[in-house]
Amino acid sequence: MESANLHCMILLILVLILTCNIITAFSAAPATKRFHFNVEWKQVTRLCHTKPLLTVNGEYPGPTIAVHEGDHVEVEVTNRVARNTTIHWHGIRQYRTGWADGPAYITQCPIREGHTYTYKFSVVDQRGTLLWHAHFAWQRASVHGAFIIYPRLPYPFSPKIQAEIPIIFGEWWNGDVDAVESEMMLHGGGPNSSDAYTINGLPGPLYPCSAKDTFVRAVEPGKTYMLRIINAALNDELFFAVANHTLSVVEIDAVYTKPFSTQAIMIAPGQTTNVLITVNQAPDPSGMFPMAATPYVTSIFPFDNSTTLGYLKYRGPKSSDESSKPSVVVPNLPRMTDTPFATEFLNKLRSLATPQYPCRVPKAIDRRVITTVSLNLQDCPPNQTCEGLHGKRFYASMNNQSFVRPLMSILEGHYKNFTASQMLTSTFPERPPKEFNFTGVDPLAENMNTEFGSKLLVVPFGMNLEIVLQDTNFLNPENHPIHVHGHNFFIVGQGFGNYDANVDPAGYNLVDPPERNTVAVPIGGWAAIRFKTDNPGAWFVHCHLEVHTSWGLALTFIVPNGPGPSQRLLPPPDDLPSC
Ligand SMILES: *[C@@H]1O[C@H](CO)[C@@H](O)[C@H](O)[C@H]1NC(C)=O
Ligand SMILES: *[C@@H]1O[C@H](CO)[C@@H](O)[C@H](O)[C@H]1NC(C)=O
Ligand SMILES: *[C@@H]1O[C@H](CO)[C@@H](O)[C@H](O)[C@H]1NC(C)=O
Ligand SMILES: *[C@@H]1O[C@H](CO)[C@@H](O)[C@H](O)[C@H]1NC(C)=O
Ligand SMILES: *[C@@H]1O[C@H](CO)[C@@H](O)[C@H](O)[C@H]1NC(C)=O
Ligand SMILES: *[C@@H]1O[C@H](CO)[C@@H](O)[C@H](O)[C@H]1NC(C)=O
Numbered sequence: 308m309e310s311a312n313l314h315c316m317i318l319l320i321l322v323l324i325l326t327c328n329i330i331t332a333f334s335a336a337p338a339t340k341r342f343h344f345n346v347e348w349k350q351v352t353r354l355c356h357t358k359p360l361l362t363v364n365g366e367y368p369g370p371t372i373a374v375h376e377g378d379h380v381e382v383e384v385t386n387r388v389a390r391n392t393t394i395h396w397h398g399i400r401q402y403r404t405g406w407a408d409g410p411a412y413i414t415q416c417p418i419r420e421g422h423t424y425t426y427k428f429s430v431v432d433q434r435g436t437l438l439w440h441a442h443f444a445w446q447r448a449s450v451h452g453a454f455i456i457y458p459r460l461p462y463p464f465s466p467k468i469q470a471e472i473p474i475i476f477g478e479w480w481n482g483d484v485d486a487v488e489s490e491m492m493l494h495g496g497g498p499n500s501s502d503a504y505t506i507n508g509l510p511g512p513l514y515p516c517s518a519k520d521t522f523v524r525a526v527e528p529g530k531t532y533m534l535r536i537i538n539a540a541l542n543d544e545l546f547f548a549v550a551n552h553t554l555s556v557v558e559i560d561a562v563y564t565k566p567f568s569t570q571a572i573m574i575a576p577g578q579t580t581n582v583l584i585t586v587n588q589a590p591d592p593s594g595m596f597p598m599a600a601t602p603y604v605t606s607i608f609p610f611d612n613s614t615t616l617g618y619l620k621y622r623g624p625k626s627s628d629e630s631s632k633p634s635v636v637v638p639n640l641p642r643m644t645d646t647p648f649a650t651e652f653l654n655k656l657r658s659l660a661t662p663q664y665p666c667r668v669p670k671a672i673d674r675r676v677i678t679t680v681s682l683n684l685q686d687c688p689p690n691q692t693c694e695g696l697h698g699k700r701f702y703a704s705m706n707n708q709s710f711v712r713p714l715m716s717i718l719e720g721h722y723k724n725f726t727a728s729q730m731l732t733s734t735f736p737e738r739p740p741k742e743f744n745f746t747g748v749d750p751l752a753e754n755m756n757t758e759f760g761s762k763l764l765v766v767p768f769g770m771n772l773e774i775v776l777q778d779t780n781f782l783n784p785e786n787h788p789i790h791v792h793g794h795n796f797f798i799v800g801q802g803f804g805n806y807d808a809n810v811d812p813a814g815y816n817l818v819d820p821p822e823r824n825t826v827a828v829p830i831g832g833w834a835a836i837r838f839k840t841d842n843p844g845a846w847f848v849h850c851h852l853e854v855h856t857s858w859g860l861a862l863t864f865i866v867p868n869g870p871g872p873s874q875r876l877l878p879p880p881d882d883l884p885s886c
């Protein structure tokens with residue numbers, strides 16, 4: 308009897324080992340993947356303007372990082388320019404490795420000219436498309452690239468994918484982008500807008516002197532492709548569509564979704580979206596189908612209202628007329644101000660929520676923080692001239708705190724128990740300091756000044772936290788893509804107008820809400836996000852419209868160490884840059 312049981316157990320173990328082997332045979336075993344990034348200038352020409360462009364390894368967009376789920380990653384970054392820099396691995400959880408997160412003055416001091424810092428972290432329980440980008444000044448404009456995490460298990464969707472096509476959106480300036488930021492901060496006005504949008508660094512044929520810089524990708528008729536779409540633009544949310552083709556959304560921010568079909572997508576800066584596209588149209592004479600991106604605009608500021616165009620080129624019989632010109636007709640994109648389309652699209656996003664990929668949304672919460680996300684109009688300091696509206700200066704804030712980056716690493720200060728800095732007080736207000744009709748007031752009748760500082764929000768380890776992000780119509784209401792570092796969150800609710808804590812929670816989706824790292828808070832509305840504070844460290848929360856981060860639309864929250872030895876922030880690496 309006993310020996311029979313033993314045999315059973317041995318058999319079971321054998322079966323388990325075999326099954327495991329089959330699973331790991333699908334992809335390589337976890338490994339350490341090493342990359343070398345040189346941050347360097349490169350002469351680049353677009354729209355007939357040649358300028359030194361800040362790049363990684365001379366590439367624009369930068370090199371793709373491709374790893375497998377479970378891999379350990381080491382990226383040695385050497386700064387070869389006379390400016391400071393840092394790199395952020397956008398959406399990577401950085402569990403216990405906050406030192407490798409990257410935002411300057413939050414988790415590290417900048418990497419100075421001639422210095423090297425090696426970012427070391429593991430990629431755990433995430434799969435799909437993310438991005439990496441510089442997190443210093445406005446360097447993200449050209450210092451960015453795809454971060455692809457291949458899954459250990461087969462994709463949970465069909466049909467079979469012929470190939471994948473990265474589609475990275477960016478913005479091109481004819482001038483120096485860092486100068487655009489410094490000029491704006493010096494005079495208090497709005498920033499210059501970009502001169503072009505780009506697909507994989509190429510503006511396409513709708514711009515002057517640009518037809519030769521057009522992204523074209525050959526595809527096999529009848530096959531299905533996966534587009535890994537990344538919005539690395541600085542200041543613009545975008546609509547994207549491919550002429551005559553339907554897109555099927557299967558993943559956002561490296562989390563699988565319930566698939567759904569759509570003619571176009573809305574994608575905010577910092578967000579990623581994987582879509583399937585089946586190449587099933589009768590090719591037009593040129594065999595080229597245009598794809599295009601154009602902004603989704605909720606701002607009153609001047610903006611880049613142009614359209615970037617690329618092509619899918621059907622591979623076909625030679626009979627296709629080589630001389631016929633490809634269509635430059637923009638595919639069916641929503642109007643630039645089409646908030647109903649953006650809302651409808653975002654409302655279709657749902658976590659896959661299967662036993663294999665469960666949706667771990669907190670059903671109950673320990674704390675709710677309510678914060679405004681707001682633009683501000685600051686009185687001009689005496690004896691200065693300011694170029695914002697009414698001779699004042701533009702700023703932005705959360706709960707009337709306009710975030711100022713201290714000239715030190717907050718994470719290091721936290722780790723070393725610094726109390727010296729007056730700025731690092733743990734008193735970020737958990738409610739708006741003034742209750743008013745956030746989305747109904749006449750802004751110009753209001754005092755739109757803000758306060759400046761680096762107050763920290765401190766939350767206990769392991770709690771279920773809800774943050775309600777409330778837009779205001781100070782200056783004007785806008786859609787703000789809010790990015791949280793170190794944690795994915797669930798968007799349990801969103802709506803227009805003012806959040807009502809007595810009414811709105813009843814409408815939350817606590818079954819299959821979308822899980823993301825960046826939420827596009829509706830214009831003149833609110834979004835409620837939930838997550839478990841399971842990652843000790845100092846984490847930046849900010850608007851991914853870079854202009855708003857420069858104006859202070861940000862906060863930093865601290866998660867202390869948990870009780871267990873594996874719930875503590877790891878010690879800082881030896882090569883961590885100092886200020
Ligand atoms: C911003 O645009 C203005 C007007 O086109 C131009 O004169 C100025 O040089 C630009 N600033 C920067 C920093 O590119
Ligand atoms: C693509 O769609 C447009 C209308 O949306 C139509 O005019 C055109 O003929 C279509 N092209 C092909 C090749 O089907
Ligand atoms: C973009 O803005 C410019 C200047 O305001 C205007 O002349 C042009 O018609 C606009 N283009 C589109 C496509 O809206
Ligand atoms: C502003 O300028 C006036 C006259 O030039 C001067 O008297 C005053 O001290 C200045 N104020 C400040 C705050 O610099
Ligand atoms: C910081 O304070 C905690 C608790 O007071 C202590 O355990 C830890 O050793 C201190 N860390 C440093 C680097 O001083
Ligand atoms: C806020 O203002 C809007 C627009 O004036 C109005 O429709 C709404 O009823 C107001 N809400 C509250 C709570 O007063």
Ligand SMILES: *[C@@H]1O[C@H](CO)[C@@H](O)[C@H](O)[C@H]1NC(C)=O
Binds near residue numbers: 741756757758
């Ligand atoms: C924000 O702070 C400024 C400066 O203290 C103050 O003047 C303003 O009334 C405050 N606004 C709100 C909405 O709390």
Ligand SMILES: *[C@@H]1O[C@H](CO)[C@@H](O)[C@H](O)[C@H]1NC(C)=O
Binds near residue numbers: 389390391417419
């Ligand atoms: C780089 O950052 C350090 C630390 O904040 C600062 O002291 C230094 O002045 C900066 N260098 C440049 C070129 O901006």
Ligand SMILES: [Cu+2]
Binds near residue numbers: 787788850851852855
């Ligand atoms: Cu914003």
